[in-house]
Amino acid sequence: NLTGADLSGANLSGASLNGANLTGANLAGANLFSTDLREAFLVNAQLYGVSLSNAYIQGTIGIPDYAGTPEDFYAWGVVEAKRGNYKTAIEYYDKTLTMKPDFAPAFLARGMARFRLGEEIAATQDGTIAIELFKEQGNIPGYQASQSLVKGIEIAQNSATSKGGSNLGNTLASVGSILLRFLSPF
Known part of the structure; x- marks a missing residue:
């Protein structure tokens, strides 16, 4: 103590x-x-x-x-997300975005963490913001990863509606490989 x-x-x-x-x-x-x-x-x-x-x-x-720095908090968030501590990761991403509101990777990462927590609406909002920011910043891999997240959420929602259950696991597997490569800390 x-x-x-x-x-x-x-x-x-x-x-x-x-x-x-x-x-x-x-x-x-x-x-x-x-x-x-x-x-x-x-x-x-x-x-x-x-x-x-x-x-x-x-x-x-x-x-x-x-x-x-915003980059520190982002990297710490990625580490926590990889450990499955999505709520803590979101807190770090929130700090990143408070300090640097146009930090597109934090929106993408927070969207992925929210998606894993089942917060699909908030995840879609973060993914959409990330799409716009990456587009403005000319970051094609980030833009594509953000689009994959938003499309993956749509697939999960449509699958849940049509089959009466969520297909979250399959969606995360398909979107996850792209996002994990992109979300590596600096």
């Missing part, structure tokens, strides 16, 4: 703080290179001047927006 601890400027490189309660801790200027922060609590922790891009943060709760 490191609640309120003053770790400012500390060299925590390679340290294991897995599951640590760092609520309200001062980590300003600390070296967190390869630090294991998995499942740690960072609510109200001070992380100014800290880079989390090379720390292990899967399952970490309370990372403030200023502690990462």
Whole structure:
């Protein structure tokens, strides 16, 4: 329990703080290179001047927006989605989009996560926004992947309507291979 601890400027490189309660801790200027922060609590922790891009943060709760770039939050979202933690992934994608509203890959990834949670309307909306953004940005692979997501959702909805059940698994398998290649973090 490191609640309120003053770790400012500390060299925590390679340290294991897995599951640590760092609520309200001062980590300003600390070296967190390869630090294991998995499942740690960072609510109200001070992380100014800290880079989390090379720390292990899967399952970490309370990372403030200023502690990462849009690309960091996107990459963390992709990692969580690959682990099946779609709600956490969506939270990271939301942070990405708060910081960078035209970040098309985050719309596509959030749409895929929402689709996996059965939120087909929201997934379609995200996919449609991604289509438009990728088109504006001239990103053909992103445009095509977004179209595949939206079409896959339509197929799942039509299949559920015509057969009385969802064909979500088959749709995810067909759309998933394209999207997984595209959604790799930077």
